[in-house]
Amino acid sequence: MTKKIEAFIREDALEAVKEALHAIGIVGMNVHEVRGHGRQGGIELAWRGSSYRMDMIPKIQLNIVLSDHNVEKTVETIIQAARTGEEGDGIIFIYPVEDVIRIRTGERGRDALSYPDDIDARKKAAVAAK
Numbered sequence: 172m173t174k175k176i177e178a179f180i181r182e183d184a185l186e187a188v189k190e191a192l193h194a195i196g197i198v199g200m201n202v203h204e205v206r207g208h209g210r211q212g213g214i215e216l217a218w219r220g221s222s223y224r225m226d227m228i229p230k231i232q233l234n235i236v237l238s239d240h241n242v243e244k245t246v247e248t249i250i251q252a253a254r255t256g257e258e259g260d261g262i263i264f265i266y267p268v269e270d271v272i273r274i275r276t277g278e279r280g281r282d283a284l285s286y287p288d289d290i291d292a293r294k295k296a297a298v299a300a301k
C-alpha cells in the first residue's frame with residue numbers, strides 16, 4: 172500500500188525537517204508555499220497602535236508519497252524536527268494513494284517509488300551485510 176503524507180509545517184522548520192528526513196533515507200518529496208489557518212483562525216497582529224487579524228498564515232506544505240511501512244517513522248521524524256510546543260507547529264494528513272507511475276520508465280507502484288539509497292535500499296543492504 173502506498174500513502175501520501177501532507178505535513179503543514181512552519182517555514183523555519185523546513186531545513187531541519189528536510190535534513191532529518193534525508194538522514195532516515197526519505198528521498199522523494201516536494202514542497203509548496205501555502206497560506207492557511209488551523210483552529211485558532213489565524214493570529215492577532217499589532218501595528219501602529221491598532222490590531223488586525225492575519226487569518227491566512229504562511230506555512231510550508233511538505234508532500235511525501237511512500238510505502239505505508241515507512242509512514243510511522245517518517246511522521247515521527249517530521250514531528251521531532253518540526254515541534255516547538257507552541258501553537259502553529261502544524262498538522263499532518265495521511266492519504267491512501269491509488270498508484271504511482273514513473274513517466275520515463277513506465278514503472279508502477281512500489282517500483283516507481285524506489286530510489287537509490289532510500290530507506291528500503293538501506294534496510295536491504297543491512298540485511299545482505301549480515
Ligand SMILES: Nc1ncnc2c1ncn2[C@@H]1O[C@H](COP(=O)(O)OP(=O)(O)OP(=O)(O)O)[C@@H](O)[C@H]1O
Binds near residue numbers: 206207208212258260
Ligand atoms: N482542516 C484543515 N484542512 C486543511 N488545511 C489545514 C487544516 N487545518 C490546518 N490546516 C493547515 O495546516 C496549518 C497548521 O496550522 P496550525 O499549526 O496553526 O494548526 P492548529 O490546528 O491551529 O494547531 P495549533 O493549536 O498547534 O496551532 C494551517 O496553517 C493550515 O495551512
Ligand SMILES: [Mg+2]
Binds near residue numbers: 208209210258259260
Ligand atoms: Mg494554530
